[in-house]
Amino acid sequence: MSYINNNVLKLGSLALASMFVIGLSGCAPEVGSEQWCKQMSEKDKGDWTANEAADYAKHCVF
Template sequence: MKKVFALIASLVAVVTLSACEPKRGSDAWCKKMDSVPKGQWTMNDAGDYTKYCVFNQKPEEE
C-alpha cells in the first residue's frame, strides 16, 4: 500500500511541476532559456528565443 501511495504522490508531483513551465516567449521563459546551455536547446527553442527574446516580438495569444 505504501508503494502505491508513493507512486501516486510522485505522479502528482510531476504533473504539478510540469504545469509551472513559463509561457514560451514570456520574459520568464527568456530568462529560463538564458540559464540553459545552448547545446541543450532544440531548433524550435533557438528560433523562438531569437524571435521573442532578441527581436522582442510578442507571442501570439492562444
C-alpha cells in the same frame, strides 16, 4: 484480500506520480515570457533544442 491491497497500492502510486508530473509542468514558465527568455539565456546554448532556439529568436530577440 492481498489482491485488493496490491491494486489499491498500484492505483495510489499512479495517482501520486500523475500529480507529481502535473505539478512539475506547472512550474515551467510560459514560452516567450520574460522569465522564460531569462531562463533560456542562462541555459547552455548547446543544450537548446531546435524548437527552443526558434522560440527564443521569435520571442526574445526580435
